[in-house]
Amino acid sequence: MASPMLEYAFFEGRIVPFAEAKISIGTHAVQYGTGAFAGVRGYLDADGETINIFRLPEHCGRLLNSAKLLRAELPFTRESLAETIVSLLKANAPTSDVYIRPFIYKSSIQLTPRLQGLNDELAIYMLTLGDYLDTGGVKAIVSSWIRVPDHAIPSRGKLSGSYINSALAKDEAEEKGADEAILLDQHGHVAEGSACNLFLVRDGTLITAPITGDILEGITRRTVFQFAQDAGIPTVERTIDRSELYIADEAFFCGTGVQIAQIASIDGRPVGDGRPGPVGLQLQQMLFDTVRGRSTTYAHHLTKVRVEKPVGAPAG
Numbered sequence: 436m437a438s439p440m441l442e443y444a445f446f447e448g449r450i451v452p453f454a455e456a457k458i459s460i461g462t463h464a465v466q467y468g469t470g471a472f473a474g475v476r477g478y479l480d481a482d483g484e485t486i487n488i489f490r491l492p493e494h495c496g497r498l499l500n501s502a503k504l505l506r507a508e509l510p511f512t513r514e515s516l517a518e519t520i521v522s523l524l525k526a527n528a529p530t531s532d533v534y535i536r537p538f539i540y541k542s543s544i545q546l547t548p549r550l551q552g553l554n555d556e557l558a559i560y561m562l563t564l565g566d567y568l569d570t571g572g573v574k575a576i577v578s579s580w581i582r583v584p585d586h587a588i589p590s591r592g593k594l595s596g597s598y599i600n601s602a603l604a605k606d607e608a609e610e611k612g613a614d615e616a617i618l619l620d621q622h623g624h625v626a627e628g629s630a631c632n633l634f635l636v637r638d639g640t641l642i643t644a645p646i647t648g649d650i651l652e653g654i655t656r657r658t659v660f661q662f663a664q665d666a667g668i669p670t671v672e673r674t675i676d677r678s679e680l681y682i683a684d685e686a687f688f689c690g691t692g693v694q695i696a697q698i699a700s701i702d703g704r705p706v707g708d709g710r711p712g713p714v715g716l717q718l719q720q721m722l723f724d725t726v727r728g729r730s731t732t733y734a735h736h737l738t739k740v741r742v743e744k745p746v747g748a749p750a751g
C-alpha cells in the first residue's frame with residue numbers, strides 16, 4: 436500500500452523530507468506524553484486546484500492553548516503558526532484531501548515528568564486522508580472507560596498523553612464489533628466520542644454536552660452550533676443522561692477526522708429508525724458544501740491555498 440504521508444515535514448525550524456524528521460527514543464514527550472497536537476483538514480476544492488483548509492486560525496489557537504497547558508514556550512503566534520502550515524502545504528502540493536498534524540512537544544532528553552526547564556519544539560506533517568468513519572451510519576457503544584476528568588488531565592486541550600483514554604475506549608468498541616465509543620464523564624453523564632464530539636436530536640432540538648463537561652473544545656462542534664443557529668434549529672448545551680442516548684431521535688459524532696458521522700445504533704439499540712435523520716443530514720450537507728467550496732456562505736472559515744508543485748527543493 437502506498438504511504439499516505441506527504442513528502443515534506445516541518446521539523447526543528449525547517450522544512451525537511453518526512454523521513455528525516457526523527458526524534459530520540461529518550462524524548463520527554465515520547466516517554467511521558469508531554470505533547471499537544473492539532474488535527475486539521477484540507478479539502479480539495481470543487482475547482483480541483485485549491486486546498487481549502489478548514490478553520491485554520493481556530494485550530495492554531497486551540498493548539499497554542501494546549502501548549503499553554505503544558506507551559507510550552509515557543510516563538511509562534513496563531514498567525515505565524517498558520518503561515519508555517521500553509522508554507523508546508525505549498526511545499527507538499529497535495530492533489531487530494533489532506534490531514535495536517537502539527538505537534539508541539541517537550542523535546543529534551545530528560546527524566547522526571549515535569550513541565551518546566553525543558554525544550555519545546557514544533558513539528559508538522561501531513562497525510563492524505565479520506566473518511567475516518569463511515570459518515571452514513573456507525574455503530575457506537577457506551578464505553579466502560581470514563582472520559583478523563585479535567586482535573587486529572589485537562590480534557591479541553593488536545594494533549595498527547597490523554598489519548599491513552601481515547602485508545603482504551605476505541606479499543607473496547609472495536610473489540611465489541613462497534614466503530615466508535617461514547618465516553619461518560621466521572622458523574623455518569625455523556626461526554627463525547629474517543630476522537631469526536633457528540634450531538635443528539637430530541638424533538639427537533641440539538642443537544643450536546645457543555646464545554647465544562649470534560650470534553651475537548653471541538654471546532655467542528657462550534658461549527659455545528661453556528662450552522663444550526665443559522666438554519667433555525669434550536670440548540671442547547673446541557674448535561675446529557677445515558678438513557679437519553681437510547682431514546683434520541685437522531686445522534687451524530689462530529690470532529691475534524693469524523694466530519695459529521697451519523698450514528699445508526701448505540702449499544703445495539705437503533706437510534707431513531709436506525710437511518711440518518713433530517714437534522715443530521717442537513718448539517719452534514721452544510722459542512723460538505725462549505726469545505727468543498729460549493730457554498731460560499733461560510734467561505735470565511737476556509738484558508739484557500741492554490742497548490743502547484745514547486746520547482747526544485749522547498750525553501751527552509
Ligand code: PMP
Nearest residue numbers: 630631632651653654655690691
Ligand atoms: N474530542 C476529541 C477527544 C477529539 O480528539 C476530537 C478531534 N480533534 C474532537 C473531540 C473533535 O474536535 P475538532 O472538531 O476540533 O476536530
